Amino acid sequence: MIAEDNDADLYLIRESLNASGLEYEAREAGNGEEVFALIGGPSGLCGFDGLILDLNLTTHSGLDILQTVRKNTAFAGIRVIILTSSLSPDDERRALALGADAYLHKPMDLLEFMQVGTRIAALLQGSNGQAAGV
Numbered sequence: 001m002i003a004e005d006n007d008a009d010l011y012l013i014r015e016s017l018n019a020s021g022l023e024y025e026a027r028e029a030g031n032g033e034e035v036f037a038l039i040g041g042p043s044g045l046c047g048f049d050g051l052i053l054d055l056n057l058t059t060h061s062g063l064d065i066l067q068t069v070r071k072n073t074a075f076a077g078i079r080v081i082i083l084t085s086s087l088s089p090d091d092e093r094r095a096l097a098l099g100a101d102a103y104l105h106k107p108m109d110l111l112e113f114m115q116v117g118t119r120i121a122a123l124l125q126g127s128n129g130q131a132a133g134v
Helices: 007-020 032-039 062-071 089-097 110-124
Strands: 050-053 079-084 102-105
Touching: 007 110, 032 062, 050 062, 050 110, 062 079, 062 089, 079 089, 079 110, 089 102, 102 110
Parallel strands: 050 079, 079 102
Antiparallel strands: none
């Protein structure tokens, strides 16, 4: 699942994942309510390898979502990757303390942003190289 409320950033995330060569299927959520609706639904995050999560979502923060996901044992195997524009060391410490698997900053440079997909792919891809679901 990709949780991102900025359409331009969502487009760049998709493009960077495509450029990485990662084969994936993704659900998308544009705010915190949509994330909770998707993870609370019948299938929830089952069958998905990861959650790419912006911290600055509307309606519920990414940290609130991260905390909820980590408290639910049904999501224990889900990798949570924070991808945010926040440069706050406090945000990074809190996200990692809450159980984020990685904390990545959204680059301002387009070429650097396109490399983010490779980093995300490496975090999401299983050791067997199978396609990932996000």
